Amino acid sequence: MPGPRQPTLLLAAAVSIALWFIPFAGVLSYPFRIFVTFIHEGGHAVAALLTGNSVQSLSVAMNASGETYTTKAGCFLRYWFRVPAIWAQWLSARCCWY
Numbered sequence: 001m002p003g004p005r006q007p008t009l010l011l012a013a014a015v016s017i018a019l020w021f022i023p024f025a026g027v028l029s030y031p032f033r034i035f036v037t038f039i040h041e042g043g044h045a046v047a048a049l050l051t052g053n054s055v056q057s058l059s060v061a062m063n064a065s066g067e068t069y070t071t072k073a074g075c076f077l078r079y080w081f082r083v084p085a086i087w088a089q090w091l092s093a094r095c096c097w098y
Helices: 006-019 025-050 075-080 082-095
Strands: 055-060 066-070
Touching: 006 025, 025 055, 025 066
Parallel strands: none
Antiparallel strands: 055 066
16 A cells, blocks of 8 residues: 555656656746755755854855855864774774684
């Protein structure tokens, strides 16, 4: 039995495919593309703020591309990248040496 979201997903996929064949559909979908890009770049900005960075700029271009510039890494990321190496070393010492 299909879930309640499956018909919605199928309808969205059908509309997306149909828009490829409708002339000037890009003009109608342009505001949505800009909005989606803004939300996407906003996600990068929120992630930067949550990890101790600050956002320098967020921009959305006319072609629906976007950029988010942040400052140097905060203390969370400074130590987070060291954790996998330490974990791998500990795991290797425990599992690989008999």
